[in-house]
Amino acid sequence: MDPDSVDDVGRVPHGSSDDPDVLDLSANINPRVPDGTRSIYREAFADARSYPDDSYPEFRAAAADYVGCDPESVVPTPGGLAAIRLAIGVTVSPGDRVLVPAPSFGEYVREVELAGGEAVVVPHREVVDRDPAGCAMAIACTPNNPTGELYPDADLRSFADRCADSGTTLLADEAFLGFTDRASLAGHPAAVVARSLTKLFGLPGLRAGFAVADGGVGERLRTARPAWSVGGPAAAVGAHAMRDSAFVEATRRRVAEERRYLHDGLAARGFDVSPSAAPFVLCDVGESPAELLSACRQRGVVLRDATTFRGLDRHVRIAVRDRAATEALFSVLDEVW
DSSP: OOOOTTTHHHOOOOOOOOOSSSSSSSOOOOOOOOOTTHHHHHHHHGGGGGGOOOOOHHHHHHHHHTTTSGGGGGGEEEEHHHHHHHHHHHHHHTTOOEEEEEEEHHHHHHHHHHHOOEEEEEEEEGGSOOTTTTEEEEESSSSSSSTTOOOOOOHHHHHHHHHHHHHHHEEEEOTGGSSSSSOTTTOOEEEEEEESTTTTTTTTGGOEEEEEEOOHHHHHHHHHHHOOOOOHHHHHHHHHHTTTTTHHHHHHHHHHHHHHHHEEEEETTTTTEESSSSSSSEEESSSSSHHHHHHHHHHHHHHHHHHHHHSSSSEEEEEEHHHHHHHHHHHHHHHHH
């Protein structure tokens, strides 16, 4: 992080509500968790009474199996955003140029600017078509947040190859990739993969994730990673969750089905809904969404104001949950829309 840049960088707005009395469709969190998670967390209390093993052998082995890479390439972090910050921090120097997609996760620009770099913002669909030469890093979010679009695998891997040829690090944010059957980019020589356990496993408060990288960038990540970067209980629960392949497969099927139902119901009510491979859909409501957001909130349903994403001014993002949540949303929309 560049100290001279901190004073000029602001915070980034995010979704989610801590009000237990509302239906929160602003945050993309799985409403279910793997079987046995509660008991694993309870049993791991003893781990909180001592420093964790900083080599994290079980967590790294589970993560490696989960994304298909060597355990030595896994760098444990307290969440996916921490992996993103670490990757940018060991790659971007003051004055470096970074290709950043938009609309997409607002933290990318923030982290690049905190490092003193220059964010070269391009339309998210065009990132993989750009020439990465002259850039220290390029960032690709797949599926993209908030649009839900998944880069074609061949296009993304071709771009990764061009990044390798030009000496550019590709930061692949795969926070939502687990909801698809697409293979991870982990193991590609140009890539740093950032993964979160927040969304797919329904554990946002756990603060567990990891980065994957090989070669020189991987060495820098391992050197710069803070000691004890994931707490013992978080590591135990994370390893348990990532080993539950049946839960992952069931979640993918359920989210795909519920996403279709949500998409069709919103479209039938006049929303312009973007195709999505993620656990959310982006809707163009044709005007400022402020009144819609307020009316839904007054009736106990919270949607994500997507106008906080660069380039969007009349959009909302709606999380895919379960059928009951979707029906509750439809009932409210039938009142206010």
